Amino acid sequence: MSHLLIQASTPLCLLQDAGRFGVRHLGVTQGGAADWLSMAWANWLLGNSPDAAVIEVTLGGLSVVAKADCSLALAGADLAATIDGQPLKPWRSFALKQGQTLAFTRPLSGARAYLAAPAGFVAPQVLGSCATVAREQLGGPDGFGRGLVAGDELRYHGIVQALRDIPREHVPVFAANPRLDVILGAQIGDFTGQSTFDAFNLPWTLDSRADRMGIRLLGPELVYQGAPMISEGIPLGAIQVPPDGQPIVLLNDRQTIGGYPRLGALTPLAMARLAQSLPGEAVRMVPVMQEMAHEQHLRYMKRFVCLK
Amino acid sequence: MKPRIEVVAIDCLMLRLFDEIAESNMPWMLAASERLRASFAGQLIDLVPSYTTLMVHYDGLVLSPAQARELIAEALTDLRPGTRNSGQCHVLPVWYDLSVGPELSLLATRAGCSVSEVIRRHSEHEYQVFALGFAPGFAFMGLVEESLAAPRLNTPRKRVASGSVGIAERQTAAYPAQSPGGWNLIGRTPSALFDREREGYSLMQPGDTVRFAPITHAEFIRLGGDDTPQEALA
Structure with missing residues (x-):
């Protein structure tokens, strides 16, 4: 069993996996890696199951020391990672020798990096997952929702794999002004015509009010004309529109039910x-x-699964 | 009941059973939940009931949206409401006191009655659990008698004590853990509402019924309650 010692961290450096399932009717949020695809790639590099426990590093600030020689994998954002000062690019597995320090400093491209270990980090399973949700006091290294802090030791006991890169053609590109596919929801017809036109034809800017519960988008005011809603289940990626007309995309740590009308929900990609x-x-x-997005997603996932 | 199936997300459909919140919805909601769990079986990822709807989150790598719709339709065939006792009935002990329930006097003023009358009215009804949400184990219950209905606080409290019992509009709830909150607080229960070590985790499940039983300060302490005044947390 090898381990990593956390030397420095921030409240945004969290143990994550796919999240909690089968408990949302109890008010328990889903949680889990915000960029499920990068988590899956980090795990793929080590031959892990796609949802093995990883560290989600948002924006940077994490620094870890290897207590023994190990091989790890990095995918997702380029957070200007270094090994003892030498730059390390994501989308590959790499060796970290005993005593070497891996540090994440600042976002060069993307926002969230995923660090995986052979067979996944060992973490207490709480309601079936190690996903860290501070608000609900669930998951994380202590099982009570704590983020990583200096002094934590993370263990893993998988077998070291041959080092490799993700084939270039599969590396997600974080190009500017990305297209986000929205599966239209049931209330779409209750927004004004102007609002639905604006929603899909004008640009949206990410607000600074953004966390793992939701990301606010700034842009034209969206006007809902339907009847007030009774709270109902809200899916991952739901785009809810509160009375101020500025949509909020709901992420992994969202509340389980809510009563704002929705444009629809983003696709997993x-x-x-x-x-x-x-x-x-x-x-x-x-x-x-929905049907077309579903078919497209299946094709994408097939490609992912077939890759050895 | 006029069920409708709506698109929610790539792997989610909403089954809308009713248009209004009513206690009489619950036997139907429970019956539909049971049927949906049976027909989706291993392909069900989560089923989220709430007042009038059931959100079905299924495994989209196995089922297409069309197949999921068929399973929902199948689950609704010849649906009969569950018996009234299909949910559990809980008795929640509550210490009603101004120190832990600062809005008791406000509700009494609004209702034009005494504080003890507010307590009597709140504790004499058997409530339905409509949904869980906001926090793990937080059960939205109703319907509270019209005279006790009160809007949420204009400014939510940053810290509401664990176990606090509150009223918002015609609903009542108890906070399973300390959290921010805007409900009108009227008392505190010593019962553990969410426990990761307990089977089923949450004391209350959708479709259960709940009665509040007034207890004294001594009983509250004996049952393990924390009587730190709400004010001391604010």
Whole structure:
């Protein structure tokens, strides 16, 4: 069993996996890696299951020391990572020798990096997951929702794999002004015509009010004309529109039910992309139908699964 | 009941059963939940009931939206309401006191009655659990008698003590853990509402019924309650 010692951290450096399932009817949030795709790639590099426990590093500030020689994997944002000062690019597995320090400093491209270990980090399973949700006091290294802090030791006991890169053609590109596919929801017809036109034709900017519960988008005011809603279940990626007309995309740590009308919900790939966007960046929303988005997603996942 | 199926997300559909909040919805909601769990079986990821709807989150890598719709339709075939006792009935002990329930006097003023009358009215009804949400184990219950209905506080408290019992509009709830909150507080329960070590985790499940039983300060302490005044947390 090898371990990493956390030397420095921030409240945004968290143990994550796919999240909690089968408990949302109890008011328990889903949680889990905000960019599920980068988490899956980090795990793929080590031959792990796609949802093995990883460290989600948002914006930087994490520094870890290897207590023994190890091989780890990095995917997602380029947070100007270094090994003993030497730059380390994401989308590869790499060796970290005993005593070496891996540090994440600042976002060069994307927002969230995923650090994986052979067979995943060992973490207490709380309601079936180690996903860290401070608000609910669930998951994390202590099982009570704490983020990583200096002095934590993270263990893993998988077998070291041959080092490799993700094939270039598969590396997600975090190009500016990304297209986010929105599956239209039931209330779409209750927004004014102007609002639905604006929603899908004008640019949206990420607000600084953004966390793992939701990301606010700034842009034209969206006007809902339907009847007030009774709270109902809200899916990952739901785009809810509160009375101020500025939409909020709901992320992994969202509340389980809510009563704001929704434009619809982002596709999983759009969610992965949005999780890599920073406040001030622009995005576009594009309406898609559920059936077609589903078929497209299946094709994408097939490609992912077939890759050895 | 006129069920409708709506698109929610790539792997989610909403089954809308009713248009209004009513206690009489619950036997139907429970029956539909049971049927949906059976028909989706291993392909069900989460089923989120709430007042009038059931959100079905299924495994989109196995089921297409069309197949999921068929399973929902199948689950609704010949649906009969569950018996009234299909949910559990809980008795929640509550210490009603101004120190832990600072809005008791406000509600009494609004209702034009005494504080003890507010307590009597709140504790004489058997409430339905409509949904859980906001926090793990936080059960939205109703319907509270019209005279006790009161809007949420204009400014939510940053810290509401764990176990606090409150009223918002015609609903009542108890906070399973300390958290921010805007409900009108009227008392505190010593019962553990969410426990990760307990089977089912949450004391209250959607479709259960709840009665509040007034207890004395001594009983509250004996049952393990923390009587730190709400004011001391604010």
